[in-house]
Amino acid sequence: MLASRRNFLMGAAALSAAVITPETVRAMAAMQASADWALATADLEADLPPRAMRLVHGRAPEGLTGTLFRNGPGKFRRPGGSATHWFDGDGLMRAFRVNDGRVGLEARFADTPKRRWESELDAVVTPGFGTAGDDRARVGSNDDANAANTAVMVAGDEVWALWEGGSPLAMSASDLSTKRFVSLRDDLKGMPFQAHPRYDPDGTIWNIGLNGDKAVVWRLNADRSLHTAQVVDLPRASFMHDFTATARHLILVLQPWVFDHRGMPYASQFAWRPELGTQVLVVDKADLSRRRIYELPAFSYFHLGDAWEDASGTIRFDVAAGKDVAFAVDGARVLVEQRGVVPGEPAVLKLITLHTDGRAEMASSGMTAEFPKSDPRRAGLPRRLTVHVSGERADRPLPTGLATWDWDSGRADAFSFGDTQIVEEAVIVPRGADETDAWLVAPSINLAEGVTELHAFDAARVADGPVATWRADVALPAGFHGVWAG
Numbered sequence: 001m002l003a004s005r006r007n008f009l010m011g012a013a014a015l016s017a018a019v020i021t022p023e024t025v026r027a028m029a030a031m032q033a034s035a036d037w038a039l040a041t042a043d044l045e046a047d048l049p050p051r052a053m054r055l056v057h058g059r060a061p062e063g064l065t066g067t068l069f070r071n072g073p074g075k076f077r078r079p080g081g082s083a084t085h086w087f088d089g090d091g092l093m094r095a096f097r098v099n100d101g102r103v104g105l106e107a108r109f110a111d112t113p114k115r116r117w118e119s120e121l122d123a124v125v126t127p128g129f130g131t132a133g134d135d136r137a138r139v140g141s142n143d144d145a146n147a148a149n150t151a152v153m154v155a156g157d158e159v160w161a162l163w164e165g166g167s168p169l170a171m172s173a174s175d176l177s178t179k180r181f182v183s184l185r186d187d188l189k190g191m192p193f194q195a196h197p198r199y200d201p202d203g204t205i206w207n208i209g210l211n212g213d214k215a216v217v218w219r220l221n222a223d224r225s226l227h228t229a230q231v232v233d234l235p236r237a238s239f240m241h242d243f244t245a246t247a248r249h250l251i252l253v254l255q256p257w258v259f260d261h262r263g264m265p266y267a268s269q270f271a272w273r274p275e276l277g278t279q280v281l282v283v284d285k286a287d288l289s290r291r292r293i294y295e296l297p298a299f300s301y302f303h304l305g306d307a308w309e310d311a312s313g314t315i316r317f318d319v320a321a322g323k324d325v326a327f328a329v330d331g332a333r334v335l336v337e338q339r340g341v342v343p344g345e346p347a348v349l350k351l352i353t354l355h356t357d358g359r360a361e362m363a364s365s366g367m368t369a370e371f372p373k374s375d376p377r378r379a380g381l382p383r384r385l386t387v388h389v390s391g392e393r394a395d396r397p398l399p400t401g402l403a404t405w406d407w408d409s410g411r412a413d414a415f416s417f418g419d420t421q422i423v424e425e426a427v428i429v430p431r432g433a434d435e436t437d438a439w440l441v442a443p444s445i446n447l448a449e450g451v452t453e454l455h456a457f458d459a460a461r462v463a464d465g466p467v468a469t470w471r472a473d474v475a476l477p478a479g480f481h482g483v484w485a486g
């Protein structure tokens with residue numbers, strides 16, 4: 001009889017059932033082997049010194065020079081207790097430095113008070129989005145719990161590691177060393193500054209920070225100094241990871257995942273109440289007291305695309321819309337367990353239209369999508385193209401491909417690596433005037449080779465696959481968000 005390894009181990013375990021040997025224990029563990037996507041949430045044990053990536057496919061695009069900074073959790077597990085949710089690992093800043101066809105990679109952890117204290121204890125003890133923490137936590141202010149693990153913005157010779165519930169953490173753009181938490185004004189120290197700032201063409205930056213049914217609206221000048229910070233009332237206290245903007249308006253989407261009771265971890269405070277529907281708050285950038293509220297059927301989301309407004313005042317923006325919060329609550333927890341079925345259905349790219357007569361509607365592209373992005377030069381302005389990761393399935397988490405969706409033609413241009421790659425968010429590096437005249441630069445984890453790769457796609461021909469692929473000698477865990485500094 002040809003026995004599979006699994007059957008053989010089962011048989012061996014049965015034969016020795018009376019005596020639980022170390023071999024039996026190891027055999028049982030082998031049967032619960034990590035999922036093939038487990039590298040996405042692996043721990044990196046130390047900073048990654050600079051190293052070269054090797055060109056393994058295609059030709060380096062001429063003129064592509066700049067740095068892709070990316071942030072995301074890089075360390076979850078410690079002997080005395082671990083993060084139990086994907087959103088709670090220690091922030092790891094990566095820099096993919098592209099220069100005249102050559103690519104270098106380095107990564108350093110955000111040196112936060114949380115990471116310092118937990119390194120000393122060798123235990124994750126700080127409450128987070130989905131991690132309860134324990135009474136060893138030292139949290140006197142928002143930034144004591146700041147994981148600095150979600151996104152990044154460039155600020156001169158610094159990069160700011162962004163989180164959701166506290167301040168930006170300034171790191172050196174040249175060597176990724178941690179400098180300090182950023183206080184935009186003394187009396188606003190530690191105030192939430194979320195992970196998804198929006199950029200006006202003139203360089204003005206908008207961002208929000210949430211506190212129950214109030215939001216602070218941050219307005220920064222192009223040089224990253226504070227212009228104003230104003231508090232606005234929200235129609236409900238709901239979990240909001242992202243917002244969007246047109247040239248004239250801020251758009252806050254209030255999903256029916258609403259505050260229910262105080263508690264830790266943070267996400268446990270919210271209840272999914274689909275009967276409430278989703279509300280969209282539109283606020284005038286020039287006068288934050290001028291507002292309209294639209295009503296839509298219930299959907300969940302993390303990420304919105306840039307919004308635009310036509311001459312009639314009709315507003316459009318895309319959303320990676322979900323059915324419920326199963327992934328946010330349970331899926332992202334199972335990702336860190338690295339085995340088993342990950343709950344939650346993939347999000348779908350949809351377009352929301354807000355009419356001037358108060359009607360709101362939602363149209364589906366039918367495409368599985370996350371991390372919707374668009375030409376940075378058109379932020380807040382009319383556009384047709386959305387870039388997104390694709391290929392996530394209900395039976396397998398995480399994206400396996402990259403795609404563009406054209407809202408004018410209703411056409412997708414998509415490439416899939418298959419299940420051997422986990423594809424991360426792409427940045428758009430414009431070449432010429434048209435939206436498709438651009439490079440799309442995205443890393444992936446090559447699961448078959450056990451390494452991180454960087455790919456450059458031609459935005460006009462995504463389906464052809466990457467025009468160039470560089471490979472590192474190491475795998476970094478999956479990041480969340482990045483920014484290109486040309």
Ligand SMILES: [Fe+2]
Pocket residue numbers: 150195196241302303480481
């Ligand atoms: Fe995000």
